[in-house]
Amino acid sequence: MILQIVRRLVQASVLLVTVSVALLCLYAHYRAARVIDDDQLMAGLRGEVVTKMVHPYVDRLADPQAFLDGNKGTLWSMRLMGVDIADPLAAAEMAAASKRIHWPLIASAAIPIVITLLFGRVFCSWLCPGYVLFELTGKLRRLLRLAEIRPGEVVFSHRNKYIGLFVGLALAALFSAPLFALIYPPVVISRALHAWVFGTSLVGIFVVLGVIVAFELFVSPRWWCRTMCPGGAVYGLIGWIRPVRIRLNADRCTGCRDCIPVCEEGINPITQSMSIECDNCGVCIRHCPDEALYYTISLPKPRGYRPTPRKIAALVVVFSMFVSVENAGAHHILGLPHYSYKENYPQRPTLEYPAHTGPYDVLLTSYPGSPVPGEAANLAFYIKNRETGSVYSQPITVRILQTSTFGDNTVVQPAMTREPFDNEYKFHVTFPLEAEYVIELSMPVEGRVEVIPFLMIAGQPTATGSVVAAGAGGFVLLFVVARAVQKKKARRRANAVNPNAVLVTT
Amino acid sequence: MAVNRREFVKQGSAVALTLGGSVYLSRIGEPASASTPSPLRPPGALPEDDFVSTCIRCMRCVDACPNHCLESMPHTAPAGRAGTPTMHPRKASCMLCAHEDSEYLKCTEVCPSGALQLIEREREEITEKVAIGVAEIDFDLCYSYNNWSCGACFRACPLAGEAMTVGAWERPTVHPEACVGCGCCERSCIRYPHAIRVRSNV
Numbered sequence: 001m002i003l004q005i006v007r008r009l010v011q012a013s014v015l016l017v018t019v020s021v022a023l024l025c026l027y028a029h030y031r032a033a034r035v036i037d038d039d040q041l042m043a044g045l046r047g048e049v050v051t052k053m054v055h056p057y058v059d060r061l062a063d064p065q066a067f068l069d070g071n072k073g074t075l076w077s078m079r080l081m082g083v084d085i086a087d088p089l090a091a092a093e094m095a096a097a098s099k100r101i102h103w104p105l106i107a108s109a110a111i112p113i114v115i116t117l118l119f120g121r122v123f124c125s126w127l128c129p130g131y132v133l134f135e136l137t138g139k140l141r142r143l144l145r146l147a148e149i150r151p152g153e154v155v156f157s158h159r160n161k162y163i164g165l166f167v168g169l170a171l172a173a174l175f176s177a178p179l180f181a182l183i184y185p186p187v188v189i190s191r192a193l194h195a196w197v198f199g200t201s202l203v204g205i206f207v208v209l210g211v212i213v214a215f216e217l218f219v220s221p222r223w224w225c226r227t228m229c230p231g232g233a234v235y236g237l238i239g240w241i242r243p244v245r246i247r248l249n250a251d252r253c254t255g256c257r258d259c260i261p262v263c264e265e266g267i268n269p270i271t272q273s274m275s276i277e278c279d280n281c282g283v284c285i286r287h288c289p290d291e292a293l294y295y296t297i298s299l300p301k302p303r304g305y306r307p308t309p310r311k312i313a314a315l316v317v318v319f320s321m322f323v324s325v326e327n328a329g330a331h332h333i334l335g336l337p338h339y340s341y342k343e344n345y346p347q348r349p350t351l352e353y354p355a356h357t358g359p360y361d362v363l364l365t366s367y368p369g370s371p372v373p374g375e376a377a378n379l380a381f382y383i384k385n386r387e388t389g390s391v392y393s394q395p396i397t398v399r400i401l402q403t404s405t406f407g408d409n410t411v412v413q414p415a416m417t418r419e420p421f422d423n424e425y426k427f428h429v430t431f432p433l434e435a436e437y438v439i440e441l442s443m444p445v446e447g448r449v450e451v452i453p454f455l456m457i458a459g460q461p462t463a464t465g466s467v468v469a470a471g472a473g474g475f476v477l478l479f480v481v482a483r484a485v486q487k488k489k490a491r492r493r494a495n496a497v498n499p500n501a502v503l504v505t506t
Numbered sequence: 507m508a509v510n511r512r513e514f515v516k517q518g519s520a521v522a523l524t525l526g527g528s529v530y531l532s533r534i535g536e537p538a539s540a541s542t543p544s545p546l547r548p549p550g551a552l553p554e555d556d557f558v559s560t561c562i563r564c565m566r567c568v569d570a571c572p573n574h575c576l577e578s579m580p581h582t583a584p585a586g587r588a589g590t591p592t593m594h595p596r597k598a599s600c601m602l603c604a605h606e607d608s609e610y611l612k613c614t615e616v617c618p619s620g621a622l623q624l625i626e627r628e629r630e631e632i633t634e635k636v637a638i639g640v641a642e643i644d645f646d647l648c649y650s651y652n653n654w655s656c657g658a659c660f661r662a663c664p665l666a667g668e669a670m671t672v673g674a675w676e677r678p679t680v681h682p683e684a685c686v687g688c689g690c691c692e693r694s695c696i697r698y699p700h701a702i703r704v705r706s707n708v
Contacts, residue, residue, distance in 0.1 A: 025569035032572030032605065065607070069570075069616075077564035077618045086618055090562045094619050098560040102620040105562070157517045164521050171525065176559040177534040177586025179525075187563075191578075191589075194565060200577070208531060228524050352596075352699060365699040380698045382647065391646045423646050424699075 003282045003295075010126050014075075018129070018190045021071045021078065022197035027054040028068040046199055075129070075190035076181065077108065084108035087187075088116075088238065089231045093178045096169040113238055120239035124225060124232050125264065125281030130185025133209065134225055135264065137216045144217070147484035152219040155266070156227040158277050165233040180230050183208045226266045226277075236276040243297050246273040246280060252292035259284035259293060269293055355452050358445045359387045364454050371458045373434045381425040381441065391423045397442040398427055402435050403455075409438060434459030534586035544706045545583075545592040546687065548576055549600065549636040550614040550623040554706075561621035563589030567613035573601045575689075576613065593638070595689025595704050600638060602664055602688055603627050611636075633665065638687030639704040641670070641680045647701035650677040659691035659702050678702070 027050050035041045042051050058064050070082035077086040086108040095101055112123060124131050144151045172179045181187060188208050212224045225232055248270055259269040262284060267277045269284040273293070285293045351369035355362040363382045371377035383392035400413035412432060418425045431437055439454040544554045548567055551557050568576045568591055575598035576591045583590075591613075593600060603611045606627070614622045625635050641659075649656040650672075657676030660666055669685040672678050678691075680702075689704045 022569075028569070029572065029574040033574070069608070069612070072569040072616050073564050073566040073618075077562060077566060079566065079616060084618055086562075086564075090564070090619075094560060094562045098556065100560075102560070102618075105618050105620070108618055154516075156520050157513075160517055160521045164525060167521065167525055168528065171529060171534075175529075175534040175586060176555065177532070178559075178562065179528050179532050179534060181563040182532040182581070182588055183528045191565065211527070227520070363699050367698050378698070382699050384646065422649075422652060 001286055004286050007126050007281065011129070011132050014127050015129055015132075015193070017080070018075060018193050019197060021073065021080070022194040023049065023054055024058070024068055024071045026050060026197055027058065031055075031064075031068070046197075074187060074194055076184075076187045077105075083111070085111050087184075087231065088113055089180060089184065089234045092234060093169060093172050093180055097172040097176055097178050099173065099176075112235075116235050116238040116242070118242060119244045119280060120242035121232060121235040121276075121279035123235050124229070125279040128186045128231070129189040130209075130229075131225055131264075133185070133189070133213070134216060134222060137213050138222055138264075140217060141221060143480060143484055146488060147480050148487045149480065149483070151217060151221070154220040156220055156223060158227055158266070160227045161229055161233040162237075164228055165230040168230055184231055185209060185212065185224065185229070186231070222264060222266060225264065232279075235279075240276050242280075244280065245296060245298065246278060246282070246285065246293055247296045247298070248273060249292045249294065252290050254290050254292075256289060258287050258289060262287045353454050355454065356386075357443070357450045357452055359385050360392060360443075360445065361386050362441065362443075362452060364439065364441075366456065371431050371456065373431055373459045376428050376430055377458075379427040379429060379439065381427075382423070383425075383443065391420075392443070393420050394444055395419050396425055398425075399440050399442075400429060400431075401438045401440060402433070403438055412437070415442075431456070431458035531581075532586060533582075533584055533588060536584045536586075545579065545587065545590075546595070546638050546689070546704060546706050548591055548593065548613045548622055549602070549611050549632075549638060549686075550617075550625045551638075552621055552623070557621050558586055558590060560619050561590050562619045564618060565589075565591075566616040566618065567591050567622060570612040570616040571600075572603060572606055572612060573598050575600050593689065595692035596700060599689035599693040600636075600687075601690070602632055602636065602686070604664065633668070633684060633686060636686040636688070638689070639706040640682045640685045640687055641689075641691050641702050642705050643678060643680060644701045644703075647697050647699065648678070649697060649701070650675050656696065658694045658696050662690040662694035664688060664690060 026046070030036055030042070030047075030050055036051060036055055041047065058067060061067050066082075070079060072079045075087065076090050077084070079085075084104070084107070086105055088109040091105050091109040094105060116123060141151050168179050185208070188206075192206065216223050220227075246269065253270065255270075257270070263269055264281050264283055265277045265279055267273075267275060269278075272278065273284075280295075282295065285295070351366040353364040353366070355364070361384050363384075365380045365382065367378045367380075379398070381396060381398075383396075384390070385392065395417050397415050397417045398413075399411060399415040401409040402412050403409050413429055416427060418427065435458060437456045437458060439456050441452045441454065442449050443452075444450075547554070547557055548571075552560055563578070565578055568578055575593050575595070577594070579587050579590050579592050581588050606612060608615060608627060611625045611627055611632075614625045623635070625631055643651075645651045655675040657672060657678070659678050660670055660672045660676060663670045665684060665686065668681065670678055670680055670691065687704045687706075691702045692700055692704055695702050
């Protein structure tokens with residue numbers, strides 16, 4: 001029981017470390033730009049957190065810069081308190097994709113490898129944020145069962161993940177690009193947390209998690225961790241010789257089989273606790289009513305691992321590959337102005353929108369890049385002939401329409417015609433509402449009028465699709481919960497003895 | 507263990523669908539379009555193809571850049587480039603770690619995979635090894651070539667005098683052999699669209 005609480009705390013702390021490292025990096029950026037004291041730039045939630053929760057504590061350290069330099073990255077490869085840690089799968093995949101060995105990367109995978117050699121697949125059960133998500137999915141299946149909606153119970157083979165690992169590495173080698181780096185759940189989650197802290201959007205990568213969760217919910221329980229995770233395969237293979245294992249005391253076991261359905265990896269703890277599939281999560285120990293399962297430290301049976309001089313030498317080599325990272329103070333050589341965070345510096349980022357028609361390259365530049373509804377935005381069209389290199393000089397016409405999900409688009413800015421000025425066409429327009437607009441450019445090209453639409457988003461309008469999806473998801477969940485409650489009540493009624501019925505029969 | 511046909515099809519299709527889905531999602535089978543130039547890479551990056559295969563997409567360089575000029579490429583990037591670092595000088599340019607006290611350029615120092623080769627923060631080493639791209643001027647847009655006088659890019663250039671020189675009316679000239687492609691000129695250009703931009707070397 002205590003072990004399970006510790007495991008939950010460790011899982012939570014991994015998420016916390018991932019977010020904290022991203023937050024420290026964000027703080028490092030603000031610090032490098034010297035804007036911590038700038039109230040205007042540090043406004044908003046992100047700025048508040050950085051100035052109130054990070055800055056006072058880090059700034060108090062003896063060498064804040066060294067501390068900040070020592071914490072970077074995501075769970076794929078992280079520098080934590082100055083120590084480089086990389087996922088062994090990252091090292092393996094990079095070696096496969098680039099067909100060469102980069103020793104510092106192998107060295108930084110040494111800590112996880114050594115931990116796995118000792119404790120087995122604990123990176124799955126104790127540290128992986130994906131495992132947390134899929135454990136929760138497993139809990140959701142219980143709700144489905146409670147509502148008497150029977151989720152699928154398809155069982156796939158544990159071997160699939162080893163096949164997947166090797167075929168995936170082969171594909172990475174074939175395409176010379178990593179395959180797992182973008183779908184491996186812990187990395188996807190830590191990258192998403194990182195993006196969340198930094199305020200960038202990375203919606204696309206959630207597709208992976210969504211597909212896995214849906215598949216586990218309705219088709220195959222704990223499908224990913226049990227049968228498909230390439231990281232689990234790597235850790236399973238490395239953890240083959242682990243001395244820390246779960247054992248069964250056959251004298252105490254009454255054969256109640258309570259441990260089998262609770263096993264996160266879908267194995268039978270009574271017979272298979274020695275297998276490489278066991279991730280030492282200890283859930284079976286907690287559910288054993290007879291205390292027959294226990295953790296033990298034992299060197300494997302003679303059939304298993306035996307340390308030979310060659311194997312010891314290999315371990316020594318792995319350890320000796322640790323190279324400490326030193327930062328030496330160096331001299332200052334270049335003098336540059338520093339602009340980036342000062343958005344009031346005249347060159348604010350703009351949005352550039354290229355298009356092509358006939359021989360012409362059309363470039364729409366919008367300033368500011370994402371227009372504020374109700375405020376003036378500047379649009380500049382720059383049109384150049386790709387073949388002759390000369391600039392287009394005939395008058396052009398622009399009108400703006402607001403898009404509508406249902407029905408026709410409405411014109412919010414009637415057609416305006418402009419002559420070029422300094423080789424470009426300038427329009428000052430106002431987008432009235434938070435919505436999607438179409439900027440329609442009409443220009444004469446070779447005797448006919450070409451119309452080019454440019455999509456422009458003002459503010460952050462809510463997409464109709466996501467509203468519908470969220471609404472439908474919420475409705476389905478409500479339905480499942482309501483059905484679960486209803487079914488539970490019905491079962492309770494059926495089980496309760498009906499006093500009237502008893503009276504009649506006696 | 508005997509494997510019957512039904513079981514073989516079931517397990518095989520699970521593995522094949524997963525890997526097929528991963529290939530689709532990571533877009534590694536998709537070729538880069540010939541018309542789009544290759545993205546700007548951080549200093550010390552290997553040649554583009556080697557870079558894509560070597561970079562493990564851990565985002566450490568994105569975190570390390572003191573000027574926050576690097577960002578991870580979106581999931582929609584073709585040719586397996588998703589997640590690799592790139593730079594948009596118009597948002598933020600490479601400052602060549604000018605305000606830092608580190609021995610090496612910071613992105614190259616944190617890279618665990620060797621996709622970014624170590625570069626010392628010395629002027630000679632920087633001019634020799636940093637090859638993000640080369641700045642190109644659009645003479646139809648540049649104010650100094652169109653009856654005005656500006657010079658913003660020249661003032662921003664960290665290697666002014668070597669990578670960029672100015673003539674009468676502050677008309678800039680880029681010297682490709684000395685330009686490292688840091689993008690400070692693109693960042694500082696006051697024209698919309700900008701009249702000078704960095705083009706990757708590949």
